[in-house]
Amino acid sequence: MWNPIESAPREEITAIQSKRLCEMVQRVYHLVPFYREKFDSLGIKPEDIKNVDDLNKLPFTTKQDLRDHYPFSLFATPMDQVVRIHSSSGTTGKPTVVGYTRRDMDVWIEVMARTLKMANIGPGDVVHNAYGYGLFTGGLGFHYGAEKVGAAVVPSSGGFTKRQLLLMKDFQATILCATPSFALHLAEVAKEEGYDLKNDFKLRAGFFGAEPASHGLRKAISEAWGIQYHEAYGLSEIIGPGVAAACPYGRLHINEDHFIPEIIDPETLEVLPPGSEGELVFTTITKQALPIVRYRTKDITTLHTEPCKCGRTLITMETVKGRSDDMLIVNGVNVFPSQVEHVLTKIEGITPNYVIVVEKKGVLDKLEVWVEVDEQIISGGIGALEDLKTKLQNEMLNELYINAKVKLVEPKTLERSMGKAQRIIDKRPEI
Incomplete structure (x- = not known):
């Protein structure tokens, strides 16, 4: 492990969280007008928050709140203390903007070092970093983390697959x-x-994230490259990658001395107990430039408190x-793309x-799934394709209780993503 806090007793972690939460609440109330107004409207004073058990008294923050206060109105520090600015792509409106002080950068590098230590990365390793650089947090997050643990970094970014x-x-x-x-695309082109x-x-291991991936896709990548698959989870509003990462046993450990998780x-908007599936919410308790109270991620997952074999608590x-x-x-049935992907990855010929x-x-x-077939199934003729469909x-x-029409397309027909x-593709008219 990179830091002893990763295996500290739960009582110690909770005490750290409570202390940092109280300090953060004081800061946002006095330094961020948005939060002061929110707290006042609910009749909340910073003194009302005494420990993590009081977290559910606080208001939620949404991505729309960040957009409404574009670009810097939610910052809790003056701009002369900000040393880095990142933002989302802004494809559905104004981008969400995040800022980092020097101490924020130190925290980010720390949690990324913890992430990479999940695969025991260190001096002698060469990290090929194909995450995008620029305003997207992925590339620079992994870059600085890899340098921190002593590895050599190849800052390749996305695209230029053959190179x-x-x-x-x-x-x-x-x-x-x-x-x-992109990892799967690299494997396809390599072949x-x-x-x-x-x-x-x-290659001996890889860190993959920034988009949902089913068990089948993770297995396909691991088997194609012959490597250990480590999942990395993060979002720019909280810090970027480094919020959580998978240990060798596949469990995603949250760096909760910096980010307090909840499931609602x-x-x-009711807080659900551990083991319940719901929406993931984070409160940052060490961020200086952009501290966020109970951020609704929109990500659907489950939290677990059981001890892990890796020793992390x-x-x-x-x-x-x-x-x-x-x-x-x-037609009334809830469907996630990852569920469709899970079904597809279990079937040969695609x-x-x-x-x-x-x-x-x-x-x-009407739902239609376009699926690429592989070269071998094409040689089987029309009958094999109809059977596969x-x-x-x-x-x-x-498995999903949906009547979906399947359209089989030739290999390499569907556009590959570099990110x-x-x-x-939802063509239904907006209501």
Whole structure:
């Protein structure tokens, strides 16, 4: 482990959280007008928050709140103390902007060091970092974390797939950091270029995140490259990558001495007990530039408090099932893209590349899944393709309770993503 706090007694972690929470609440009340108004409207004073048990008294913060206060109105420090600014892509409105003080950067580097130590990365390792650099937090987050633990970093960023493969081979990269969809794309192109993935490359582990990935996709990446798959979870509003990461036993440990997690019912906003599935909420307790109170992530997951075999005592979270705003409701049935992906990855003859298309036909929703087939199934002729289509439709009906039409497309037909994969095309008219 990188830091002893990762295996500290629960009582020690809770005491740290309570102290830092109280300090943070004082800061946001006095330094951020948005929070002062929120607290006052609810009749809350900083003195009312005495420990983590009082967390549920505090108001929630949403992404819309960040957009409404674009760019810097939620900052709790003057701009002369801000040393880094990142933001989201802003594809659905104004981007969400996050700032970092020097101490915020130190915290970010610390939690990223913890992340990479999950795979025992250190001096002698070569980290091929294929996360995007720039305003996206992924690239620089992994970059600074890898340098902190003493590894060499290849800042390849996204795109230029063939060149990336050349560098991975020639520089003898031992660690791959990328989105799951790009890691799979790299494997596909490597095979096309004639590489032997198990012998031409020296990879032993990888850190993958920034988009939901089913168990089947994680397994496909691990087997394709012959590496240990480590999931990394984060979001720019909280700090970037480094909020949680998977140990060798596959459990995502949350760095809860910096970020307090909760699970709520997204409809009632009621806090749910450990083991319940719901929306993940985070409160930052050490951030200076942009402290956030009870941020609604929209990510659907479950928290667990049971001890882990790795020795860490930090709370764990399950792989994100999907986002509440990415969930499709098709004729009354809730469907997440990751559920469709899980079905697809269990069936031979297809690739893990797919797109979900939803349209309105009359009063009913119609769902169609476009799936790439592999080269071998094509050689089997029309009969094999029809059998495969029927099998896919039956499996989705049996497991997801949806009648989906399957459209089989030729290999490499669907667009590949250099970053987060776009899996949904919703053509239904807005109500």
